[in-house]
Amino acid sequence: MNRTRIKNVLYASHWWLEEMMSLVAQWMALQGWHLDFQMCLTGELPSGWEGDGILTTFSGDPNQLKHFFAARRCPAVSLNLNYPEIDVPRVDVDATASGRLAADHLIGRGYRSLAFYTAARWHTTDLAVEAFERTAEGYGFKAHRLYWERDPQQRRNDWPQRSRWLIGRLNELPKPLGVFAPAIEGASEVVEACVGASLAVPEQVGVLGMMDSPIFRQCMGIELSRVTVDLKKQTHAACELLRRMIEGEPPPSEPILIPPTGIVSRQSTDTIAARNPDVARAIRFIFTHYHQTIGVPDVVEASGLSRTVAYQAFEADLGQTPNAVLMRVRLEKAAQRLRESDDKIEAIALACGFGNRIHFHRHFSRRFGITPATYRKRGIQ
Numbered sequence: 001m002n003r004t005r006i007k008n009v010l011y012a013s014h015w016w017l018e019e020m021m022s023l024v025a026q027w028m029a030l031q032g033w034h035l036d037f038q039m040c041l042t043g044e045l046p047s048g049w050e051g052d053g054i055l056t057t058f059s060g061d062p063n064q065l066k067h068f069f070a071a072r073r074c075p076a077v078s079l080n081l082n083y084p085e086i087d088v089p090r091v092d093v094d095a096t097a098s099g100r101l102a103a104d105h106l107i108g109r110g111y112r113s114l115a116f117y118t119a120a121r122w123h124t125t126d127l128a129v130e131a132f133e134r135t136a137e138g139y140g141f142k143a144h145r146l147y148w149e150r151d152p153q154q155r156r157n158d159w160p161q162r163s164r165w166l167i168g169r170l171n172e173l174p175k176p177l178g179v180f181a182p183a184i185e186g187a188s189e190v191v192e193a194c195v196g197a198s199l200a201v202p203e204q205v206g207v208l209g210m211m212d213s214p215i216f217r218q219c220m221g222i223e224l225s226r227v228t229v230d231l232k233k234q235t236h237a238a239c240e241l242l243r244r245m246i247e248g249e250p251p252p253s254e255p256i257l258i259p260p261t262g263i264v265s266r267q268s269t270d271t272i273a274a275r276n277p278d279v280a281r282a283i284r285f286i287f288t289h290y291h292q293t294i295g296v297p298d299v300v301e302a303s304g305l306s307r308t309v310a311y312q313a314f315e316a317d318l319g320q321t322p323n324a325v326l327m328r329v330r331l332e333k334a335a336q337r338l339r340e341s342d343d344k345i346e347a348i349a350l351a352c353g354f355g356n357r358i359h360f361h362r363h364f365s366r367r368f369g370i371t372p373a374t375y376r377k378r379g380i381q
Contacts, residue, residue: 007033007246008051012068012076013040014059017184019211020079023235024055031243050074053242058082075245077238081255082122089245090255091238093229095124095182098260099131102180102208102227105263107139110273110318111178111206115169117146117190118183119162128182144173159189166193175204176273176280180227182210187224191268203280207268210260223266234258265336272325276317278303282310283325290329291353296322330354331367338376345372 009028011021021040028035038046045060045068054076058065062083069076069086078090106114114136116129129145136143146169148162170177170193181187187209191201199205201222210227237256245251271287274280285302286294299322300310314322334352337343343351349360364372 007031007053008036009033009242010036010038010046010049010051010054011040012045012054012056014043015057016040017057019231020057020235023232024239027236027239053077053246055079055238055242056088058086058088062086075242075251077242077245079234079238080122081124081127084123089241089251091234091241092124092255092257093234094257094259095127096131097257098182098210098227098229099128099133099180100135101260101263102128102182102210103132103135103139103143105225105227105265105269106178106180106206106208107136107141109178109202109206109265109269109271111176112141112273112275113174113177114141114143115146115173115177115179116143117166117179117181117186119148119157119186119189120183121147125182128180132180146170146179162189163193163196166190167197170194170197170199170205175199176206176275177204178206178208178269178273180208180210182227184209184211186210187226187268191222191224202267202269202271203273203284206271206273208263209268212264222268225266225269226264228261228264230258230261265332272318272329274317276313278305278310279313279317282314282322286326286329290326290333291351293353293355294326296326299326327363327367331364334360334364334372335368335375338372339379345376348372 011024021037025035036051045064049072051074053074054069054072056076057079059082062085065083066086069088076088078088079092081090081092081095103114116132118125133143146166148165166189179190181190187207190207194201194205194207201207207224208227209224211229211231212226237258241256272283274283282299282303286299300307303310303313305313311321314320314325318325330352334348337348337351346357349355349357352360354360354363361372368375
């Protein structure tokens with residue numbers, strides 16, 4: 001009895017991105033194919049490997065990689081855009097769209113001083129930072145590049161060295177500062193540097209990462225805001241492309257780009273950045289007490305200013321009244337609960353300081369153009 005030979009696929013990666021690896025493994029298991037993870041364990045390209053196809057997350061020595069892929073004589077698909085000089089089809093998150101989305105989010109949170117941090121420069125990094133900078137410039141703001149540049153003669157490329165360098169750079173830049181760090185570990189490194197520099201997150205430095213890895217999101221005690229990506233869609237598209245190529249289909253002429261799905265705003269950008277310390281104090285009060293029955297008089301009192309001066313300070317700093325800021329925070333918190341919980345709408349209205357469902361429904365519909373129930377049903381990010 002003839003049996004179909006099991007396909008053998010190599011996962012060629014120096015990175016241990018568990019979420020992506022797990023999704024690839026699940027797809028391969030459904031096909032009944034064998035997935036070889038040996039490079040993830042050893043960090044070395046497997047000498048003499050032969051198989052039916054390769055999935056890769058390009059990193060390492062580009063010349064060594066180019067030789068390895070040329071010698072294998074089997075279809076290969078990359079899960080990133082790095083090393084464009086190597087002729088392999090790509091399926092990646094749209095870095096340009098991610099950079100625009102990140103800048104829009106930080107500017108929308110009130111940050112006028114922006115920065116882009118990465119410890120290692122890749123092709124995808126360049127695409128993201130260019131879009132981030134162009135978007136900031138469109139609003140009339142400047143984005144600073146915090147690129148760790150390794151100097152083998154003077155310092156090792158390790159976290160203690162990078163941390164000292166990053167603390168120095170963060171201290172130099174105007175505050176409040178919004179930082180986008182798209183590498184999986186980048187946002188955690190920025191938060192840790194802020195702790196070392198005694199910079200308050202998010203009041204002085206807002207930090208936005210990318211991809212929602214629970215390990216990095218939770219490791220600092222400050223939950224990280226993220227540009228969210230659909231790893232399942234990306235890995236499925238890459239695996240399906242590899243399958244079709246193994247079956248003889250020619251590779252696509254252009255990369256397949258998966259758009260980011262939105263922003264998950266958590267503690268690391270959970271503020272409205274203000275330069276005026278009195279306004280900043282009032283905003284901290286709002287974020288701490290929005291769920292209670294507070295009003296404009298309470299916000300003004302928290303600022304330490306008279307009503308007239310407080311209104312002038314809010315308008316000068318944020319272009320909004322204290323009441324508009326209070327309502328914005330309550331609506332954003334309510335929208336987050338609609339996305340992330342199964343709580344009843346009445347309970348969300350009470351938990352976010354609206355008092356009753358009718359009051360909540362009116363303000364929510366005015367702000368978002370749809371009812372709270374429709375917003376939840378659509379799963380808007």
